[in-house]
Amino acid sequence: MSALLEVMGVSLRFGGLLAVSDVSFSIAHGEILGLIGPNGAGKTTLFNIVNGVYKVDKGKILFEGTDITNRPPNDVVHLGLSRTHQIVKPLNGMTVLENVTVGACFGRDYMGLKPARNAAMEVLERVGLADRAETAARSLTIAGKKRLEVARALAARPKLLLLDEVLAGLNPTEITQMIQIVRSIRDSGISVFMIEHVMQAIMNLSDRIVVLSFGQKLAEGLPEEVSRDPQVIEAYLGDPDIAGKLLENA
Amino acid sequence: MDTILDIKGIESGYGEVRVLWGISLQVKPGKLTTIIGANGAGKTTTLRTVMGSVRPWKGKVVLNGEDITKLSPHSRANRGLVLVPEGRQLFADMTVEENLEMGAYSRRARKGQQQNLERVYDTFPRLKERRKQQSSTLSGGEQQMLAMGRGLMQEPLVLMIDELSLGLSPLLAQQLFLSLKALRKQGLTIVLVEQNVHLALALSDYTYVLAEGRVEMEGPSREVAGKDEVRRAYLGL
Amino acid sequence: MSSQPSTNAAAPARKSAPSASRGPSVPPASRRGGILLHPVFWLTLVFSGLMIAAPLHGNNVALREDLVLVAVAIILASNLNLMIGYTGYVNFGHIVFYGLGGYVGLYLATVRHWNLVLAALAAGVSVSLLALLFGVGILRLRGAYFALATIGVLVAVHSFVSNFDPFGRSEGMYVSFDAYAPLGGPMRALWITYFLVIAVMALSMILSLAIKTSKFGLGLFAIREDEGAAVVLGINARVFKAIIYSVSAFLPAVAGTLMFYKNGMIDPSIAFEYMLSLEGIVMLMLGGQGTVVGAALGGGLYERLRSYLLTSPRLSNFHLVIAGGLLLLVVLFAPGGLIGWLYRLAPRAQRVIE
Numbered sequence: 145m146s147a148l149l150e151v152m153g154v155s156l157r158f159g160g161l162l163a164v165s166d167v168s169f170s171i172a173h174g175e176i177l178g179l180i181g182p183n184g185a186g187k188t189t190l191f192n193i194v195n196g197v198y199k200v201d202k203g204k205i206l207f208e209g210t211d212i213t214n215r216p217p218n219d220v221v222h223l224g225l226s227r228t229h230q231i232v233k234p235l236n237g238m239t240v241l242e243n244v245t246v247g248a249c250f251g252r253d254y255m256g257l258k259p260a261r262n263a264a265m266e267v268l269e270r271v272g273l274a275d276r277a278e279t280a281a282r283s284l285t286i287a288g289k290k291r292l293e294v295a296r297a298l299a300a301r302p303k304l305l306l307l308d309e310v311l312a313g314l315n316p317t318e319i320t321q322m323i324q325i326v327r328s329i330r331d332s333g334i335s336v337f338m339i340e341h342v343m344q345a346i347m348n349l350s351d352r353i354v355v356l357s358f359g360q361k362l363a364e365g366l367p368e369e370v371s372r373d374p375q376v377i378e379a380y381l382g383d384p385d386i387a388g389k390l391l392e393n394a
Numbered sequence: 395m396d397t398i399l400d401i402k403g404i405e406s407g408y409g410e411v412r413v414l415w416g417i418s419l420q421v422k423p424g425k426l427t428t429i430i431g432a433n434g435a436g437k438t439t440t441l442r443t444v445m446g447s448v449r450p451w452k453g454k455v456v457l458n459g460e461d462i463t464k465l466s467p468h469s470r471a472n473r474g475l476v477l478v479p480e481g482r483q484l485f486a487d488m489t490v491e492e493n494l495e496m497g498a499y500s501r502r503a504r505k506g507q508q509q510n511l512e513r514v515y516d517t518f519p520r521l522k523e524r525r526k527q528q529s530s531t532l533s534g535g536e537q538q539m540l541a542m543g544r545g546l547m548q549e550p551l552v553l554m555i556d557e558l559s560l561g562l563s564p565l566l567a568q569q570l571f572l573s574l575k576a577l578r579k580q581g582l583t584i585v586l587v588e589q590n591v592h593l594a595l596a597l598s599d600y601t602y603v604l605a606e607g608r609v610e611m612e613g614p615s616r617e618v619a620g621k622d623e624v625r626r627a628y629l630g631l
Numbered sequence: 632m633s634s635q636p637s638t639n640a641a642a643p644a645r646k647s648a649p650s651a652s653r654g655p656s657v658p659p660a661s662r663r664g665g666i667l668l669h670p671v672f673w674l675t676l677v678f679s680g681l682m683i684a685a686p687l688h689g690n691n692v693a694l695r696e697d698l699v700l701v702a703v704a705i706i707l708a709s710n711l712n713l714m715i716g717y718t719g720y721v722n723f724g725h726i727v728f729y730g731l732g733g734y735v736g737l738y739l740a741t742v743r744h745w746n747l748v749l750a751a752l753a754a755g756v757s758v759s760l761l762a763l764l765f766g767v768g769i770l771r772l773r774g775a776y777f778a779l780a781t782i783g784v785l786v787a788v789h790s791f792v793s794n795f796d797p798f799g800r801s802e803g804m805y806v807s808f809d810a811y812a813p814l815g816g817p818m819r820a821l822w823i824t825y826f827l828v829i830a831v832m833a834l835s836m837i838l839s840l841a842i843k844t845s846k847f848g849l850g851l852f853a854i855r856e857d858e859g860a861a862v863v864l865g866i867n868a869r870v871f872k873a874i875i876y877s878v879s880a881f882l883p884a885v886a887g888t889l890m891f892y893k894n895g896m897i898d899p900s901i902a903f904e905y906m907l908s909l910e911g912i913v914m915l916m917l918g919g920q921g922t923v924v925g926a927a928l929g930g931g932l933y934e935r936l937r938s939y940l941l942t943s944p945r946l947s948n949f950h951l952v953i954a955g956g957l958l959l960l961v962v963l964f965a966p967g968g969l970i971g972w973l974y975r976l977a978p979r980a981q982r983v984i985e
Contacts, residue, residue, distance in 0.1 A: 183433040195863065221865030229863075235856035237921075246853045249846050250865035257846050286410045300865060312434070313411035341434040342606060343630025371631040380432065380628040382590030383564070 146209065148173045148335050149225075149304055154193055154203030163189045165359040166203075171304065176326070176336040178350030178367070180343070182379055186359040187339045188230060191306055194337070195227045196220050208303070224252050226297035227306035230339075232289045234281040241277040243292055244268055244299045251300025264299050271295045271325055287318040294325065298334075305329060307338040311345055323349055347371060355379070398423040398583050399444070399475070399552050404453035406443045413439045415607040417453070421552065426574070426584045428594040428615065431604030432628045437587045438480060440604070441554050444585075445477045446470050458551060472500050474551030480560070480587075482541040486530035490521055493529050493540055497547025506549055514543040517573055535566030542570070546577075553577075554585040559593060571597055591628075595619040603627045671840050671923050671985050678927075679833040683826060695825055699893070701934045702832040706886045707907070708914040708930035709835040709923065713879040715912070716920035717848060718872060719855030720770070721778045724785030725911050728880040729887040730902030731788055732758045734798050736888020737897050741810045742797070748827070751888040758884035759877045766876035770869065773858075789903040803898025810892075824893040828886060835882045839923045842878075843985065851875055852921075906951065910937070913954050916961045919970025922985055928969055933957075 147170035156164045164186045171177045179187050192198040194205060196217040205213045212220050217227075226247075235243050244267055248260035255263060268274040271291045276284065281292060290310055297305055307326065311319050323345055330336050340346035347353070347367040355363040355370055357379040363370050370376055378384065399421035407413040413436045421427045429437050442448040444455055446467035454463045462470050485493050494514060498507040515522035518539045524532065529540055538558065545553055558574070559567040571593065578584055588594035594615075595601060601618040603611040605627040611618065618624060666672055682702065686695035707729065714722045736754030739745040745753070769780040793801045814820035842848040853861040854868050862868050891897040910933065918929020933954075940950040965972050974981045 197863070216867075217863045218865050218867045221863070227863060229860070233857045233860035233863075235853050235860060237856050238852065242849070246849055246861075246866075247864050249849060257844075257849065260846075296864065315412060315415075341432065343432060343628065344606075345630070347630035367631055371625075371629040376629070377625060380591075381625070382559075382592055384592045 147171060147206075148208060149194070149337070150204075150206040151190075151194065152204045152206070154190075154200045154205065156189060156193060156198060156200050163359050164193060164200075167356070167359075167361050168203075169354050169361065169364060171335050171337055173303075174330060174333055174335055175351045176330050176338065176349055178346040178353045179337065179339045179356060180341075180346060180353060180370075181356035181362070184358075185356040185379075187356055188308060189359075190356065191227065191308055191337075191339060195225065195306060218250070221250065221300050221302075222252055222254070224301070224303035225306070226251070226300045226302035226304075228290075228293040228297050228308055228310055230308040230312065232286075232293045234284070234289050234292055236280070236282040238281055239278050240268065240273055240281055240284070240292055240295075241265065243281050244295045247296035247299030248301075251302070253301055260299075263301075264295075267295045267299045270298070270328070272321070286313045287315075287322075290314065290322065291325070294322075294329075298329065302334060304335045304337060307336060307340075309339055309341060311340055311342045319345060397421065398458055399585070400454075400456040401440075401444060402454045402456070404440070404443055404450050404455070406439065406448050406450040406453070408439075408448070412451070413607050414443065414450075417604070417607070417609060419602055419609070419612075421583060421585055422600065423583050424578070424581050425599040426578045426586060426597060427600045427602070428586045428588055428598035429602045429604055430588060430591050430594050430624070430627075431610075434606075435604040435627075436607045437604055438556055439607075441477060441479075441556050441585070441587060444554065445475065468500070471548060472502050474502075474549065476545045476548045476550035476553050478541050478545040478553065478555045480556040482537055484529045484537060484540060484544070486528070488529060489526050490529055490532070490540055491525040493544050494521075494547050497544035498549075500548065503547060503549045507547070510547050510549060514546050517546070517576065518543055533566075535562050535570065538562060538566075538570060539573075542573070550582065552583045552585060554587075556587045558586060558588055559590050567593070591624060595624075666837075666841055666844055669840060669844065669985070670983065672837060674924070675833055675836040675840070679829055682829050682832070686825070692821075695822075697938065699825055699828055699890075700938065701931050702828050703886060703890060704911075704914055704930035704934035705832050705927045706828075706835045706930075707883055707911045708918065708926040709832075709839050710879045710881075710883050711911045711915055712839060712920060712923075712926040713842065713851075713875050715915055716922070716926070717842065717851040717855060718875055719858075720872065720876075721912070722781045722876075722879070723778050723912070724781035724783070724908055725879075725883070726903060726905070726908035727785040727788050728758050728762065728883040729890075729907075730897075730899075730904075731761070731792070732880075732884025732887030733891035733897050733902050734792055734804075734887075735884070737804055737806065737891050738798060740888065740892055741804065741806050744810075747814065747824070747889075747892060751827070751885045754888045755881045755885040759881045762880035763873055763877040766873045767869075770872040770876060785903060785905070785908065789899055792902070793899040799898070801899055803896060803902075806892060806895040821893060824889045828889050828893075831882055831886045831889065836923055836927055838878075838882065839926065840985070842875075843923065847871070847874075910954055913958045913961075915968075916966070917957060917968050919968030919972075921967075922970045924984055925968050925970035932969075 149171040152168050153166050154164055155166050167190060181187055193200055196215050199214045204211060207223055207225060210223060241264055244264035245260045248255050248263040268277055271294060273291050273295060284292060294310060311322055314322060319342065326336060326349060350367055353367050353370040354361060355376050362379055363373045363376050397420045401417060401419040404414050404417040417440055429440060431437050439448060443450050446465060454461060457473055457475055485496060494511060498504050498510060520536055521539055521543055532540060558570055595618060598615045601613065601615045602609055603624055610627045611623045682698055686698060711722060711725045714720050732754040735757055736750045739750035739753055740747050765784050769777060772780050792798050808817060811817045811820040814823050850866045850871050853866055854871060858868055914929040914933040915926055917933055919925025937950060940946045940953060961968060
């Protein structure tokens with residue numbers, strides 16, 4: 145089966161800085177691909193590229209065979225690509241249900257208001273927010289807002305869901321719950337591409353891992369392999385040689 | 395005295411978001427203690443909470459036997475707790491010398507200002523060369539030196555440094571670390587947050603490994619250095 | 632990137648619309664039934680009916696003249712609401728649609744001898760199209776820059792009209808008596824235009840309601856709350872904004888034609904009263920931006936206050952001081968206006984009204 149998402153040689157420069165440099169990878173149907181890398185590696189930039197928020201200087205992105213390179217975000221939603229944000233963006237003046245209804249209305253299926261509302265309720269059940277349907281979005285806790293963000297993206301009926309640090313700021317119980325939700329999303333046939341700093345979680349959740357460092361792909365593979373890859377270890381723990389030189393001179 | 399800086403069961407964060415879930419550290423006088431851990435583990439938050447810029451929800455900070463948990467940052471500084479923050483936060487329009495003098499602003503530090511200035515210039519001869527230069531014109535490494543020098547001007551009992559080698563060339567990082575070692579030999583207590591794990595372990599006496607807002611592991615640096623837990627704290631598996 | 636943990640403590644980036652995000656909450660998705668079952672729809676019809684019946688009873692011309700101003704205020708506030716209350720983009724130059732519509736319509740009706748209604752509709756369409764054109768340009772801007780650009784549009788149109796020969800340059804145009812002949816003479820014409828203005832008012836309110844309860848309206852409110860999030864959710868914000876900007880121009884332009892026809896003259900200074908643009912915002916904020924009832928309430932109340940102040944010998948000079956003061960008070964203490972305040976006291980009211 146062909147890949148769901150294919151990213152081929154994408155590069156993006158911000159002024160003098162090469163934020164993303166010649167990155168290629170693919171995501172299969174029904175898999176969770178984790179994206180890790182030290183701070184400033186370009187992970188969110190890569191998300192923004194796939195999602196259409198940033199335009200690339202070079203490279204191509206194919207979604208189910210369709211070229212989506214440089215297409216605006218509101219377009220790719222209709223093809224089946226949704227995303228959540230690192231810093232959540234609830235539509236504060238609206239209720240939880242309304243937020244998710246927006247997602248359903250303008251998602252892959254262009255639903256009318258009434259069917260969208262019903263679809264939204266179903267999604268709220270799935271993520272466990274159904275009892276907060278009429279609450280104002282602004283009064284949710286962080287965990288609630290993160291779930292809302294996921295629900296809203298799910299309501300668009302995506303084939304691929306981009307999750308940007310969905311676990312950040314959650315307590316251990318909330319993390320466990322969110323992990324369940326992500327797993328159930330994958331189990332329902334939706335692929336997940338996720339950035340995470342909570343390493344234990346992402347390493348255990350992902351089917352495969354891509355490691356970014358200074359805008360370049362450093363490694364790709366199974367979590368167990370990647371976590372023992374010397375280049376990856378160096379990217380996180382630092383250059384072992386500096387220490388050596390120092391001890392020499394000391 | 396056994397412990398000069400005692401941090402007990404700190405829980406803190408920003409707004410709704412909890413970052414630290416119960417951090418306890420014991421800093422011994424005259425030693426270099428380092429805190430390592432992945433980004434987001436809570437290293438900077440720990441230092442900021444100890445300094446008082448972040449109010450803890452639970453826990454205590456005891457300096458030199460005194461409970462300073464309720465004190466403002468500047469009161470803590472007056473008692474000898476000094477933070478060299480990440481990003482340095484120098485006074486860009488002031489000269490090197492003026493920045494250093496600002497370090498001796500508190501009444502406590504003002505007395506020894508001249509002496510300390512000489513000492514800083516001894517430790518960092520480069521700063522003496524550039525004493526009249528605007529701090530914004532210094533190189534990254536020199537700015538880091540200046541930030542440390544300013545910290546030293548405050549006559550610290552405990553000097554906390556957030557990120558020493560970040561953005562510096564290996565050569566400069568080396569120089570800075572050597573100065574740090576010298577200071578430690580002079581009896582200064584140092585708490586260091588450092589990106590480069592190998593460097594941190596090579597340099598320090600005692601190491602705390604932070605992960606997801608908790609102390610995953612601690613111990614004498616030489617012992618910690620070999621352990622796979624360190625790799626796991628960063629890479630999760 | 633620092634080693635600071637990524638937190639959600641920082642508020643998401645917002646446009647600097649004057650507390651647009653603190654207006655009354657939006658319940659379009661919770662409303663059941665179509666617009667014909669909506670209480671506000673019936674409220675509008677009843678209100679419009681009263682507005683027609685009241686001055687007719689006893690041929691009360693003075694009352695009619697008072698009420699026509701109220702109707703215009705409601706038209707302006709309601710349509711401005713589409714931009715400010717629904718979409719979160721503050722239009723400071725809203726009056727330009729009214730004035731330009733007046734010019735185009737009056738020109739067609741008096742110089743070209745078109746039927747009044749056709750002239751008004753043509754004015755509406757042409758001004759909307761122009762708005763679409765302008766909108767595509769200025770709607771890329773956010774917050775304060777957009778607001779400034781709307782003033783720029785107003786100033787540009789004002790200057791253009793002041794120098795445009797067919798529109799009479801700075802002297803404007805007069806309506807000769809025989810222009811009223813097709814409507815049966817000036818007396819009858821005044822009544823007919825009054826009914827037409829009331830119709831436009833009713834349409835403004837019903838249009839606002841229809842948009843608010845529609846999927847398009849939901850999209851607009853999403854843009855108001857967080858445009859970045861809206862785009863990522865599949866809303867083509869650029870297109871939505873351009874459409875609503877254009878739509879918000881239509882009925883004011885139609886009303887402009889009717890009003891200046893009724894008043895018998897138009898010139899640049901009375902067509903493009905900058906203060907009226909600002910007062911439109913005051914009305915909207917006072918009543919409660921984001922709601923149909925709020926716009927109408929604010930328009931009506933403010934217009935009455937304004938008329939009272941302008942005719943009072945002592946207070947007429949303070950009319951703008953009071954307007955400015957009211958705006959400050961509302962923005963600082965009650966950004967949801969009267970309706971927002973009502974909803975805070977009685978949250979149930981929101982489910983019932985809108």
